[in-house]
Amino acid sequence: MLTINKLNFSYGDxxxxxxxxLQVNEGExxxxxxxxxxxxxxxxxxxxHLVRPTSGTITFNxxxxxxxxxxxxxxxxxxxxxxxxxxxxEMTVLENLRMGSYIQSARKDREANVERVFGMFPxxxxxxxxxxGTMSGGEQQMLAIARGLMANPKLLLMDEPSLGLSPLxxxxxxxxxxxxxxxxxxxxxxxxxVFQSLKIAHRxxxxxxxxxxxxxxxxxxxxxxxxxxxxxxx
Amino acid sequence: xxxxxxxxxxxILIGGVYALIGIGLTIIFGVMRVINFAHGDxxxxxxxxxxxxxxxxxxxxxxxxxxxxxxxxxxxxxxxKLFINRILGSLPQNQILLTIGLGLIMSNSAMLAFTSDYxxxxxxxxxxxxxxxxxxxxxxxxxxxxxxxxxxxxxxWFLMRTDTGQAIRATAQDREAAQLMGIxxxxxxxxxxGIGSAMAxxxxxxxxxxxxIFPQVGSAFTLKxxxxxxxxxxxxxxxxxxxxxxxxxxxxxxxxxxxSDWKDVVVFTIFLLVLLIKPSGLMGTSRT
Numbered sequence: 001m002l003t004i005n006k007l008n009f010s011y012g013d014x015x016x017x018x019x020x021x022l023q024v025n026e027g028e029x030x031x032x033x034x035x036x037x038x039x040x041x042x043x044x045x046x047x048x049h050l051v052r053p054t055s056g057t058i059t060f061n062x063x064x065x066x067x068x069x070x071x072x073x074x075x076x077x078x079x080x081x082x083x084x085x086x087x088x089x090e091m092t093v094l095e096n097l098r099m100g101s102y103i104q105s106a107r108k109d110r111e112a113n114v115e116r117v118f119g120m121f122p123x124x125x126x127x128x129x130x131x132x133g134t135m136s137g138g139e140q141q142m143l144a145i146a147r148g149l150m151a152n153p154k155l156l157l158m159d160e161p162s163l164g165l166s167p168l169x170x171x172x173x174x175x176x177x178x179x180x181x182x183x184x185x186x187x188x189x190x191x192x193x194v195f196q197s198l199k200i201a202h203r204x205x206x207x208x209x210x211x212x213x214x215x216x217x218x219x220x221x222x223x224x225x226x227x228x229x230x231x232x233x234x
Numbered sequence: 235x236x237x238x239x240x241x242x243x244x245x246i247l248i249g250g251v252y253a254l255i256g257i258g259l260t261i262i263f264g265v266m267r268v269i270n271f272a273h274g275d276x277x278x279x280x281x282x283x284x285x286x287x288x289x290x291x292x293x294x295x296x297x298x299x300x301x302x303x304x305x306x307x308x309x310x311x312x313x314x315k316l317f318i319n320r321i322l323g324s325l326p327q328n329q330i331l332l333t334i335g336l337g338l339i340m341s342n343s344a345m346l347a348f349t350s351d352y353x354x355x356x357x358x359x360x361x362x363x364x365x366x367x368x369x370x371x372x373x374x375x376x377x378x379x380x381x382x383x384x385x386x387x388x389x390x391w392f393l394m395r396t397d398t399g400q401a402i403r404a405t406a407q408d409r410e411a412a413q414l415m416g417i418x419x420x421x422x423x424x425x426x427x428g429i430g431s432a433m434a435x436x437x438x439x440x441x442x443x444x445x446x447i448f449p450q451v452g453s454a455f456t457l458k459x460x461x462x463x464x465x466x467x468x469x470x471x472x473x474x475x476x477x478x479x480x481x482x483x484x485x486x487x488x489x490x491x492x493x494s495d496w497k498d499v500v501v502f503t504i505f506l507l508v509l510l511i512k513p514s515g516l517m518g519t520s521r522t
Binding site: 069070071074075080082086087088089090091095098100102103106107147151154156185 | 355397400401403404407408410412413414415416417418419421
């Protein structure tokens with residue numbers, strides 16, 4: 001579905017990504033794990049075209065994304081739930097959701113999708129008139145995911161959805177990710193919570209200082225000595 | 235008491251037009267974080283447009299806003315596309331230089347084309363007024379105030395209720411998140427500059443029956459627009475509306491009770507006092 005081939009990226013003189021090869025197949029949960037600064041978020045930003053790759057190709061369903069603007073990437077069905085949630089602070093929950101279905105193809109399903117995400121996140125329904133900026137971190141993360149689903153994504157990119165959340169919310173978020181995947185959405189998940197994300201992932205990549213150093217099924221990587229030592233403290 | 239009410243009403247009426255100028259500047263700033271130092275000059279273009287529509291075609295200034303609004307919208311949109319879009323995200327001083335430069339080009343082109351002579355647009359009602367319980371209310375100012383209220387209401391509805399309006403607000407609140415929603419933020423910037431220019435141009439049209447029209451008229455209004463938006467809180471439309479009315483009333487009171495030479499001093503004193511107490515402006519939220 002998504003194929004990244006020899007992706008290189010630099011912020012000015014600082015090279016951040018080195019020859020990244022990454023594959024996401026339809027229906028999978030694929031996770032990219034790694035330490036802070038390994039280039040995980042940068043990889044997602046390259047896919048969403050918030051930044052432009054220095055070299056390499058990103059193809060989605062056989063089409064090269066090269067030259068597309070960010071909003072055109074969204075129109076192709078690649079939707080990102082960004083790190084730090086990035087809720088529109090001075091808009092209500094409902095307005096935030098409406099913005100999630102801004103693209104033409106999602107507008108006709110807007111009402112149905114609002115009902116659907118309210119079904120998944122009853123707490124959002126209780127707060128539909130509340131301003132996004134006044135909600136707790138966990139609620140904002142729910143809203144960010146719900147907002148992402150409003151666009152009818154084919155591929156959902158999730159950047160550190162569990163970051164900064166209480167253990168209870170972390171559990172809820174990982175259950176939600178699996179639920180979304182069961183509904184037919186392919187997921188590329190970037191996480192620092194290595195244990196949880198490897199547990200739910202079909203396949204995974206380990207990124208270290210901008211390079212893919214390991215890849216395999218989630219279960220394999222959970223057993224891998226290097227992963228255990230570097231990320232799981234075992 | 236009559237003097238007080240009289241200057242209060244005059245202040246509110248002229249404040250409505252100030253609000254329009256301020257709203258234009260605040261929308262542009264909100265969406266792009268660019269301070270448009272050409273704002274008053276764009277207003278000047280609106281004034282000349284109104285003047286020539288009146289003198290050449292006999293179109294009443296208050297009717298001509300129907301032409302001025304779309305023309306100024308296109309004018310602003312083109313300016314955004316050609317110039318401002320290129321400097322988004324660059325250093326603030328470059329943005330300032332660019333907008334100041336655009337303003338200078340506009341005012342000097344106007345001087346070249348129309349000379350620096352003051353022009354006066356005199357309508358049959360320019361100096362007539364309504365009388366109400368011993369108060370006199372200037373007819374052109376009253377009409378322009380009503381038009382201002384209508385335009386502000388429509389704009390507010392557009393920004394709050396339509397998809398495009400909400401997308402403009404979303405872009406102002408978080409540009410990157412807006413991109414991830416599939417919003418074409420460059421297009422929103424063009425719309426925002428178009429709307430801002432249309433507001434400034436309309437303000438120019440509305441004051442042209444009561445104000446001298448000359449190429450340098452813009453600079454005073456750029457400063458005024460800046461004071462209004464900072465007073466109200468940068469990026470806040472409600473704040474700009476409030477700021478415009480406050481500045482209008484303060485000016486008018488200052489002129490009535492102190493002297494018209496001192497009205498700007500009164501305005502800036504109030505401005506500084508508000509900022510001392512609430513540095514982010516009346517309706518502003520502090521930005522990190």
